Amino acid sequence: MTTVTIKDVAREAGVSVASVSRALNGTGGVTAETEKRIRDVAARLRYIPHGAARSLITRRTHTIGALLPDMYGEFFSELIRGIDLAARARGLHLLVSSAHDGVEDAAAALRTMRGRVDGMIILSPRADASFLHTNLPESLPTVLLNSPLRGPRYPVLNIDNHGGAHAMVRHLAVERGYRDIALVAGPHDNYDAQQREEGYRAAMAEFVPGASLRIIRGEFTEESGYRAGCEMMASGKLPRAVFAANDMMAIGCLLALREAGVRVPEEVAVTGFDDIPIARYITPALTTVQVRIVDLGRSALERLAALLDAPDQATPPEADTLGCHVVVRDSCGARPPGKTSTKKAR
Amino acid sequence: MTTVTIKDVAREAGVSVASVSRALNGTGGVTAETEKRIRDVAARLRYIPHGAARSLITRRTHTIGALLPDMYGEFFSELIRGIDLAARARGLHLLVSSAHDGVEDAAAALRTMRGRVDGMIILSPRADASFLHTNLPESLPTVLLNSPLRGPRYPVLNIDNHGGAHAMVRHLAVERGYRDIALVAGPHDNYDAQQREEGYRAAMAEFVPGASLRIIRGEFTEESGYRAGCEMMASGKLPRAVFAANDMMAIGCLLALREAGVRVPEEVAVTGFDDIPIARYITPALTTVQVRIVDLGRSALERLAALLDAPDQATPPEADTLGCHVVVRDSCGARPPGKTSTKKAR
DNA sequence: AGCTTCGATGAAAACGTTTACGTTCCACCC
DNA sequence: GGGTGGAACGTAAACGTTTTCATCGAAGCT
Numbered sequence: 001m002t003t004v005t006i007k008d009v010a011r012e013a014g015v016s017v018a019s020v021s022r023a024l025n026g027t028g029g030v031t032a033e034t035e036k037r038i039r040d041v042a043a044r045l046r047y048i049p050h051g052a053a054r055s056l057i058t059r060r061t062h063t064i065g066a067l068l069p070d071m072y073g074e075f076f077s078e079l080i081r082g083i084d085l086a087a088r089a090r091g092l093h094l095l096v097s098s099a100h101d102g103v104e105d106a107a108a109a110l111r112t113m114r115g116r117v118d119g120m121i122i123l124s125p126r127a128d129a130s131f132l133h134t135n136l137p138e139s140l141p142t143v144l145l146n147s148p149l150r151g152p153r154y155p156v157l158n159i160d161n162h163g164g165a166h167a168m169v170r171h172l173a174v175e176r177g178y179r180d181i182a183l184v185a186g187p188h189d190n191y192d193a194q195q196r197e198e199g200y201r202a203a204m205a206e207f208v209p210g211a212s213l214r215i216i217r218g219e220f221t222e223e224s225g226y227r228a229g230c231e232m233m234a235s236g237k238l239p240r241a242v243f244a245a246n247d248m249m250a251i252g253c254l255l256a257l258r259e260a261g262v263r264v265p266e267e268v269a270v271t272g273f274d275d276i277p278i279a280r281y282i283t284p285a286l287t288t289v290q291v292r293i294v295d296l297g298r299s300a301l302e303r304l305a306a307l308l309d310a311p312d313q314a315t316p317p318e319a320d321t322l323g324c325h326v327v328v329r330d331s332c333g334a335r336p337p338g339k340t341s342t343k344k345a346r
Numbered sequence: 347m348t349t350v351t352i353k354d355v356a357r358e359a360g361v362s363v364a365s366v367s368r369a370l371n372g373t374g375g376v377t378a379e380t381e382k383r384i385r386d387v388a389a390r391l392r393y394i395p396h397g398a399a400r401s402l403i404t405r406r407t408h409t410i411g412a413l414l415p416d417m418y419g420e421f422f423s424e425l426i427r428g429i430d431l432a433a434r435a436r437g438l439h440l441l442v443s444s445a446h447d448g449v450e451d452a453a454a455a456l457r458t459m460r461g462r463v464d465g466m467i468i469l470s471p472r473a474d475a476s477f478l479h480t481n482l483p484e485s486l487p488t489v490l491l492n493s494p495l496r497g498p499r500y501p502v503l504n505i506d507n508h509g510g511a512h513a514m515v516r517h518l519a520v521e522r523g524y525r526d527i528a529l530v531a532g533p534h535d536n537y538d539a540q541q542r543e544e545g546y547r548a549a550m551a552e553f554v555p556g557a558s559l560r561i562i563r564g565e566f567t568e569e570s571g572y573r574a575g576c577e578m579m580a581s582g583k584l585p586r587a588v589f590a591a592n593d594m595m596a597i598g599c600l601l602a603l604r605e606a607g608v609r610v611p612e613e614v615a616v617t618g619f620d621d622i623p624i625a626r627y628i629t630p631a632l633t634t635v636q637v638r639i640v641d642l643g644r645s646a647l648e649r650l651a652a653l654l655d656a657p658d659q660a661t662p663p664e665a666d667t668l669g670c671h672v673v674v675r676d677s678c679g680a681r682p683p684g685k686t687s688t689k690k691a692r
Numbered sequence: 693a694g695c696t697t698c699g700a701t702g703a704a705a706a707c708g709t710t711t712a713c714g715t716t717c718c719a720c721c722c
Numbered sequence: 723g724g725g726t727g728g729a730a731c732g733t734a735a736a737c738g739t740t741t742t743c744a745t746c747g748a749a750g751c752t
Contacts, residue, residue: 002485005708021710029730048483050461052398052407052709057737061398062458063441076422084444088451093458095409095441098430105434112408112439115396115738116462137394139349248752252628281597283629362702367740375700399738403707459710586751 002046005042005066024049029233055115062091064304065117067109068098069124074276075293079145082297083121090305092118103131119304121145125190129153141307143300148191155307157300157320161192163200164289164324165243168271171287171326172241173207176333182239184228184249190220196245196273199246214239225252233260238268241332247272247279247288253280254331267334275327284330291324303323350391359387369396401461408437408459411463413455414444415470419624420663421639425491425687428643429467436651438464449477453607456481465650467491471537475499487653489646494539495539501653503646507538510635511545511589511671517633519553519585522679528560528585530574530595536566542591542619560585564595571598579606584614587678593618593625593634600628600677611679621673630676637670 010017015034023038030038041047055061066083067078076098081225084094095117097109103126113120114137122132123145132154136142144156159199172178183200186193197215204213216231218224225244229252244250250272257264264270264284272279275290299322328334356363361380361588369376369384376384387393401407412429413423422444430440439464443455449472459466460483468478469491478500482488490502518524529546532539550559564570564579571590575598578584590596596618604611610616610630618625621636645668674680 003483017709018711018733019731022731025710027711031730034730046480046484048403048457048460050708051458052402052461053737054461054710055737056396056398056739057400057710058709059737074420074423077420078426080426080442081422081444084442088446093441093443093455095439096426096430097439098427102432109439111394112397113402114394115398116409134392137349138392163708278624278627281624281628283503363739364702364704364741365700368701373741377700380700386751399707400740401707401739402709403740405707480728670730 004047005050006047009038009042009045009047012045013038031100038161047085050111051180055064061093061116061118062120063093063117064119064301065095065097065113066120067100067106067113067120067124067127068096069126070098070101075274078293079123079297082294082299083301084297085294086298086301086305090301092301092305097326102249107131107135113139117136117144119308121300121304141304143304145296145300145309146191150171155297155303155320157303157322159192159291159296160321160324161195162199163321164273164326165196165245166203167324168243168273168289168326169200169203170207172243172269172271172330172332173203176241178241179208179211180214180240181211182216182232182242184216184218184225184242184244184253186245186249187218188217193220193245200243218245220246220249222248222252222255225249226256227252229253229256229260233257233262238262241269244270244272247274247276247286250288250331251278251282254286265331269324270330270334280329287329287332287334289324290327292322298321351396352393355384355388355391355393359384372604373533401428407462407464409439409441409463410647411441411443411459413446413452413459413466413468413470413473415472416444420469420618424639425469425599425643428640429647430643431640432644432647432651436548437650438646438647448534453481454479460486465489465654467646467650468493487650488616489650489653491642491646492537501649501666503642503649503668504684505538505637505642506667507541507543508548509667510619510672511542512549512636513590514589514619514635515546515549515583515673516553517674518589518615518617518678519549522587522615524587525554525557526560526586527554527557528578528588530562530571530588530590530599532564532566532591532595534563539566539591545604545666546589564591564593566592568594568601571595571600572602575599575606577671579603579608584608587615588617590616590618593620593622593632596632596634596677597624597628611677615678617672617678620647622655626675633675633678633680635670636673638668642668 002318006017006020010020010211013020015038019030020038023035024042048331051286064087064300080096087094093137100106100109106124106126119141121143127147129149142154144154146158147156149156169181172181181204183197185197201213204211218228224237228249244253254264254270257268262268266304272286272288279286352363352366356366359366361384365376365380369381370388410433426442433440441459444451446455452470452472465487467489475494475495489501490500493502493506495502515527518527527550529543531543547559550557562574564574569672571594574595587600590599596616600610600616603614608614618632618634621634624634625634
């Protein structure tokens with residue numbers, strides 16, 4: 001009464017449940033005539049197959065799970081969007097579990113996924129090797145995002161943080177000719193932050209050999225960027241350029257400088273990393289490193305889908321990095337300031 | 347071998363599967379001693395219960411489904427975030443299906459949810475009454491978001507578009523004293539757009555009676571806002587204030603005016619709707635209507651959870667609207683321009 | 693000692709599907 | 723006309739749980 005099952009359809013159509021299953025799934029073995037009859041009855045009763053029951057025996061859920069940390073804004077939505085877009089194209093669905101903070105929380109989330117997903121995409125700072133080993137079913141295909149982990153166990157997809165930072169510093173040093181380039185770094189325990197800092201160091205050593213490095217620690221927040229800006233002012237000596245390890249800090253820094261009456265980019269150039277939407281609207285428009293997050297999500301899903309199709313062979317689980325490139329706007333002094341030419345609609 | 351089931355645990359611990367189930371679920375009926383033995387074995391074997399199997403008999407999935415249209419940016423991520431946060435607090439999980447464009451696509455998504463979710467949150471322009479009737483299992487608790495639908499069938503949660511628009515026009519007309527207020531409207535077939543337009547009309551009739559309305563049609567995109575701005579320029583007569591039905595159009599309009607050398611807000615005031623993050627960073631900072639999207643998601647989930655707990659009684663499925671209020675920044679001429687004071691960190 | 697009561701445990705049914713395996717029936721071929 | 727083959731369909735097992743019911747034993751009571 002309350003919910004209609006395959007048995008109801010079978011009874012109503014005067015056939016066995018097996019035939020209903022065959023007819024509705026398009027596996028052969030039923031007359032065109034009976035198939036039609038069954039389909040009609042199913043439609044009339046508004047029968048909808050029970051997913052859990054089906055996947056219990058099929059061993060396929062056509063669903064993939066995404067484990068994400070509690071994250072804000074654009075990065076999150078773009079990532080989900082990329083994953084979901086690719087998933088939909090492959091007829092897969094998406095079970096997301098974001099917004100978990102503790103490691104125990106994440107473990108619980110992971111456990112409840114068992115039996116509900118065919119594979120996992122995991123982006124989590126807490127997900128080290130032992131965590132995965134204890135909480136991930138042996139045989140569940142999994143792709144890691146932005147993880148320091150290596151090895152044959154799981155494929156890993158990373159943003160090319162090192163390359164992006166390197167390219168930005170090169171732009172600042174070589175094309176703009178700045179030598180005194182400060183870094184507003186991210187938190188120590190953050191993998192992205194580490195990579196970006198390393199890229200900065202490498203590029204400085206390469207393009208401005210002998211220069212003394214200037215690094216201010218931030219936390220990827222606008223406020224910490226603001227503080228970094230104030231700190232620079234207080235030190236008495238401003239650098240010629242500031243490279244912030246993400247856009248929010250760059251913006252915070254920008255505001256601090258602006259408030260203090262320092263002209264950007266004439267006196268100090270400021271650049272960021274991520275290319276969040278705000279970047280192109282702020283004045284001066286922010287020069288930054290663009291990373292195509294949608295593509296990251298898409299790639300992750302496609303990698304995972306490949307794993308699902310090919311039982312285990314093929315697809316070497318090598319680490320893969322997703323390219324990013326610097327997009328030059330006004331805040332680095334590349335163009336005469338005052339003219340914004342960003343009309344790119346979304 | 348590949349996956350360990352409850353039977354393996356039972357065999358290894360020398361008990362029946364029933365006892366394992368009891369021990370692990372904390373239902374009474376097992377000695378503390380055997381419970382410990384079972385728990386140990388389960389941990390050693392790294393047993394994880396199979397969700398689908400469990401929910402097949404339990405009739406509970408502890409998962410709720412979200413059906414969303416293909417949407418961009420902040421709105422999407424904030425909504426998901428709100429839902430997920432509240433869900434996690436209640437021990438529920440989230441199955442999202444976004445990025446569907448066609449109605450057929452949405453129907454398919456809805457059908458595959460059967461048996462995988464305990465309830466649904468639906469935000470979709472396509473979800474009219476007949477669509478829901480044919481694709482939604484009779485007994486599945488459902489909450490509608492931003493839907494024109496009314497009636498006892500489903501609870502509906504709406505943004506107070508009408509009230510927000512009304513309040514904005516009131517601010518422009520009464521507190522700022524502008525009389526020539528133009529509207530850059532959203533697409534005709536969009537429910538939010540309709541409501542906002544109505545709010546505008548009502549407020550104009552109330553506060554600037556007799557004034558001739560000036561409405562330019564847009565599509566909620568930056569580019570259409572830009573075009574609207576150009577159109578106003580071309581008409582030869584600029585309004586004193588422009589109220590765009592969302593922030594992206596307001597920004598597009600702003601850029602068009604700035605490019606033409608029109609000073610905002612001295613010559614023309616510009617305001618928007620949504621309070622996307624960009625709004626406070628653009629120059630001049632945008633006066634807009636803030637809607638707490640996170641709260642919308644949270645409320646939706648809590649409403650749904652109430653439905654799940656109380657079989658059907660209680661909780662009158664009345665329509666509910668979520669308040670929003672105007673946040674005054676620089677673009678409406680409220681403060682002396684040039685000073686941005688937005689340090690609010692997230 | 694015999695009876696009842698109660699707690700711990702196991703056996704088995706149930707959830708709603710898919711699918712391997714039989715069975716039936718009809719057409720076809722020598 | 724009897725055998726062969728194959729298509730259509732039904733029966734039942736299986737998937738991994740939870741839960742009802744029965745069983746068993748020990749403890750408590752008279």
